[in-house]
Amino acid sequence: MKLWTRGGELKRMLRRATAPAPPPDLAQRIKSEIPPLLARPGLAPRRAGLVLNWPLSRYSFAASIAVHAAVVALAVAAGWWSRAHWTRPTAGRAWARAEVAAWTPVWGVHPMGFVSAAEVHRSSFGLDVAPTSYETTRAYLKAGLLPPPAAVQTEEFINALDYGDPAPRGQDVALRGEGGPSPFAEDPGRRLVRFNLRTRNVDPPDRRPTTLAFVIDVSRAMGGERRLGLVKTALFDLARRLRPTDQVALVSFSSQARVVLPPTNDPAALTAALYAMAPDGSSSATSSGLDLGLRLAERCFRIGTCNKVILCSGGAAEHDLSWPRPGLARIAEQSRGGVEVATIGFRADPGVEEMLERLASATNSTYSAADTGAEARQILAEALTGAPQSIGADASVDVDFNPQVVSRYRLLGYERQPTPEALFQSAGGGGAELLGGASITSLYEIELQVHPTEDRVATLGLRYRPAGRLTVVRETRELRISEVASTWDAASPSLRLAASMAEFAETLRDNPEGRGDAFGATFRRAQGLLRDYPERKDVADFVALAGAAAQARPYSPEAAAAAGRPGPEAVSVSVGEGSEPVLLRKFEPAYPDAARRAQVAGTVLLRAQVSPHGDVDGVTVLKSIPLLDPAAISAVRRWKYQPALLEGRPVVGYVTIAVRFQLED
Amino acid sequence: MPDTAAEERLLAALLAGDRQAAETLVDRTYAMVFRLLCQLCQGDDALAADLTQETYRRAWTALPHFEGRSSLGTWLCRIAYNAFFDHTRRRHEESDDFDRAAALPANDALDPVDGLIRDETTARLRRAVLALPEDLRFLVVARFWGDAPVRDLARLDGVSQVAIRKRLRRALARLAASLGEQRS
Numbered sequence: 001m002k003l004w005t006r007g008g009e010l011k012r013m014l015r016r017a018t019a020p021a022p023p024p025d026l027a028q029r030i031k032s033e034i035p036p037l038l039a040r041p042g043l044a045p046r047r048a049g050l051v052l053n054w055p056l057s058r059y060s061f062a063a064s065i066a067v068h069a070a071v072v073a074l075a076v077a078a079g080w081w082s083r084a085h086w087t088r089p090t091a092g093r094a095w096a097r098a099e100v101a102a103w104t105p106v107w108g109v110h111p112m113g114f115v116s117a118a119e120v121h122r123s124s125f126g127l128d129v130a131p132t133s134y135e136t137t138r139a140y141l142k143a144g145l146l147p148p149p150a151a152v153q154t155e156e157f158i159n160a161l162d163y164g165d166p167a168p169r170g171q172d173v174a175l176r177g178e179g180g181p182s183p184f185a186e187d188p189g190r191r192l193v194r195f196n197l198r199t200r201n202v203d204p205p206d207r208r209p210t211t212l213a214f215v216i217d218v219s220r221a222m223g224g225e226r227r228l229g230l231v232k233t234a235l236f237d238l239a240r241r242l243r244p245t246d247q248v249a250l251v252s253f254s255s256q257a258r259v260v261l262p263p264t265n266d267p268a269a270l271t272a273a274l275y276a277m278a279p280d281g282s283s284s285a286t287s288s289g290l291d292l293g294l295r296l297a298e299r300c301f302r303i304g305t306c307n308k309v310i311l312c313s314g315g316a317a318e319h320d321l322s323w324p325r326p327g328l329a330r331i332a333e334q335s336r337g338g339v340e341v342a343t344i345g346f347r348a349d350p351g352v353e354e355m356l357e358r359l360a361s362a363t364n365s366t367y368s369a370a371d372t373g374a375e376a377r378q379i380l381a382e383a384l385t386g387a388p389q390s391i392g393a394d395a396s397v398d399v400d401f402n403p404q405v406v407s408r409y410r411l412l413g414y415e416r417q418p419t420p421e422a423l424f425q426s427a428g429g430g431g432a433e434l435l436g437g438a439s440i441t442s443l444y445e446i447e448l449q450v451h452p453t454e455d456r457v458a459t460l461g462l463r464y465r466p467a468g469r470l471t472v473v474r475e476t477r478e479l480r481i482s483e484v485a486s487t488w489d490a491a492s493p494s495l496r497l498a499a500s501m502a503e504f505a506e507t508l509r510d511n512p513e514g515r516g517d518a519f520g521a522t523f524r525r526a527q528g529l530l531r532d533y534p535e536r537k538d539v540a541d542f543v544a545l546a547g548a549a550a551q552a553r554p555y556s557p558e559a560a561a562a563a564g565r566p567g568p569e570a571v572s573v574s575v576g577e578g579s580e581p582v583l584l585r586k587f588e589p590a591y592p593d594a595a596r597r598a599q600v601a602g603t604v605l606l607r608a609q610v611s612p613h614g615d616v617d618g619v620t621v622l623k624s625i626p627l628l629d630p631a632a633i634s635a636v637r638r639w640k641y642q643p644a645l646l647e648g649r650p651v652v653g654y655v656t657i658a659v660r661f662q663l664e665d
Numbered sequence: 666m667p668d669t670a671a672e673e674r675l676l677a678a679l680l681a682g683d684r685q686a687a688e689t690l691v692d693r694t695y696a697m698v699f700r701l702l703c704q705l706c707q708g709d710d711a712l713a714a715d716l717t718q719e720t721y722r723r724a725w726t727a728l729p730h731f732e733g734r735s736s737l738g739t740w741l742c743r744i745a746y747n748a749f750f751d752h753t754r755r756r757h758e759e760s761d762d763f764d765r766a767a768a769l770p771a772n773d774a775l776d777p778v779d780g781l782i783r784d785e786t787t788a789r790l791r792r793a794v795l796a797l798p799e800d801l802r803f804l805v806v807a808r809f810w811g812d813a814p815v816r817d818l819a820r821l822d823g824v825s826q827v828a829i830r831k832r833l834r835r836a837l838a839r840l841a842a843s844l845g846e847q848r849s
Contacts (some may be wrong), residue, residue: 010837010840010841010844011809012835013790014790014794014805014809014810014840015809020703020710021696022695022696022699022700022714022717023714025711026695026699026714026717027691027692027695027716029714029718030691030695030717030718030721031687031688031691033718033721033722033725034687034688034691034721034725035725353830360779369830371830371831413837445666468842629824630823631823631826633823633825634820634823654823
């Protein structure tokens with residue numbers, strides 16, 4: 001389908017663009033112009049820094065031979081010395097040095113505290129939120145266990161429910177704000193405010209019913225959270241978009257294929273099936289696996305609907321993910337028979353991506369790449385609806401608190417999400433993608449001034465570039481003090497529901513020992529919601545969960561193992577019992593020349609994700625110095641760790657690293 | 666993807682002033698450089714050949730400053746790309762990049778049959794690529810016409826591979842949009 005080709009066709013066109021053969025004598029002409037004294041000393045690098053910019057094993061050693069012998073000897077010695085003694089300063093050198101000052105593990109949960117509005121009046125939150133943590137918790141509670149505190153992410157709990165904010169008509173987004181008392185303190189000055197951002201629906205009302213068969217790679221190459229987690233996140237979102245006429249089926253494959261979910265329309269069945277799915281640790285796709293997967297998918301199809309097979313794979317270059325010929329033939333056959341086939345690479349490494357693209361073009365299907373949760377959700381939503389889902393790009397949200405009214409505020413959740421600034425950096429300067437039919441809710445706990453002098457509490461702002469346009473637009477919504485209720489009775493049902501959900505999340509997070517009374521209070525308040533939402537199944541489910549929490553046993557690895565370890569793959573961060581990543585090998589960052597000339601120094605704060613193999617495979621900038629970030633990131637990317645352990649198994653871990661750049665004179 | 670060890674040996678030899686190494690480099694890369702320039706020059710082979718020569722002339726001068734941030738191939742892509750735009754700049758001092766590039770004589774000098782074979786899509790695609798903003802344009806040229814690996818482009822810009830692929834995707838989306846516009 002043309003609409004969700006996402007550049008595959010264009011890439012082929014670009015690559016196909018033909019060029020004539022070079023003239024036969026061209027090589028000779030070029031060679032005749034090679035200067036007699038290639039790389040002569042007169043052209044030697046003017047910067048001694050070059051020699052030190054590279055580890056000795058690479059280019060610098062060879063380069064230096066050609067350049068000055070004296071500089072070489074000095075630089076090699078200095079380079080070796082600085083590498084061998086990275087903690088000690090290279091005293092007496094004229095050039096600047098970069099040094100890794102400290103590293104601290106991010107382990108467990110660090111709730112964000114209150115921020116003074118007079119000091120920092122502007123706050124922000126990420127738009128890429130999935131309800132993964134809530135779903136994980138549900139799995140634990142169903143097994144009679146409290147979830148490990150680190151598995152609880154408040155913002156994911158809050159966004160697991162729909163608060164009834166209607167989708168806008170005639171415009172792209174609707175911004176809303178409301179407030180009420182805080183569930184976290186008796187103090188009447190403390191309030192809770194709820195902001196919601198709802199985008200218009202882009203699901204065409206007259207589209208055909210769709211049957212989607214997902215053929216999902218669960219081999220080792222999909223590696224837990226990193227890739228399979230992305231698939232799951234996107235499917236959780238898809239579950240909400242299903243119409244009564246749509247159907248979804250899941251087939252997983254590694255060395256063998258099996259039906260995880262027969263065709264169904266029940267979103268709950270889909271989410272339940274997603275828990276059961278875990279990487280099985282066996283080797284990557286074999287011919288029988290894929291072949292069976294496709295044949296099973298074939299059976300799911302209904303005549304008169306829009307039928308699609310979606311292959312979800314990914315993998316790292318070290319795993320040999322070879323797609324077998326019989327599978328290719330079958331896909332090609334199916335695509336001729338009116339079944340659409342699509343291939344999605346989830347965080348596929350470049351090598352694997354090329355392979356998947358080749359697979360897609362060989363079978364006349366489309367290829368899409370999903371590197372982030374938002375991208376994955378967008379691709380699946382487009383597959384379901386057959387319509388482009390993006391309504392804007394480069395989106396970012398900010399909340400501007402009025403210090404005249406608000407003395408302090410705190411954002412609930414988002415402890416583990418990179419700051420919007422860091423996201424902005426890692427996305428190459430862009431913000432988030434704004435998808436149609438999305439609803440994002442964020443809660444702040446605020447403390448009002450004793451004598452507010454103005455009416456405006458805060459302003460919610462959204463900045464984005466509407467699809468197909470080059471200019472950025474900004475929408476704002478002011479929250480007035482009159483909209484912030486002072487009692488529960490005066491607060492709206494949606495605020496009460498959100499408050500209850502947030503309270504549930506924070507209670508779970510703060511009470512790993514399971515103090516029954518804390519959960520009892522939460523449960524009683526949640527029960528009141530059933531009056532407001534008598535018809536909502538998900539609300540009833542939430543209240544039941546709150547009740548289950550009051551009776552659940554505390555989490556321990558042994559108990560989790562005995563309960564069949566519910567949903568461990570969906571836990572995004574390693575939790576409690578285990579060890580954190582330990583640094584094994586470290587590389588000094590090079591001091592960027594431009595920064596040195598510009599006399600730019602300071603500390604870059606990074607958060608690194610350490611893979612179960614001990615590699616740093618994701619770096620986000622927590623505190624940025626633009627001229628220095630790239631050098632810090634590229635150094636940290638090469639570090640080696642002993643991976644974090646959870647219950648004896650290597651898992652993904654996180655560390656915060658401060659990289660200090662100092663200028664010496 | 667070129668063998669890294671072999672490339673390092675080649676670079677070491679080059680920096681040591683080994684003429685043989687320079688010839689090897691030319692043999693390995695000149696067809697790629699020529700192809701890339703052909704795309705930029707819209708099939709003006711003679712100009713592309715001249716610019717290929719110019720690219721290597723510049724490469725020899727710049728070699729001692731080569732920092733090894735990318736492979737030699739990607740480095741040559743960048744030089745060729747700059748050579749092309751410098752050339753067009755000389756010819757049309759006052760107009761901007763896009764006009765300059767688009768103002769190049771298209772296919773007049775070519776054999777008419779040749780022109781027919783090269784379909785119109787290529788020309789439109791080329792115009793669309795040249796109309797991209799500077800940062801995206803080089804990425805597209807290097808990635809698709811110069812076959813530069815994403816890893817190299819990432820190192821050249823000092824950003825992550827994901828960021829590069831994201832930019833490439835953004836560039837492709839723009840290309841698709843502008844091609845759509847031209848069509849309608």
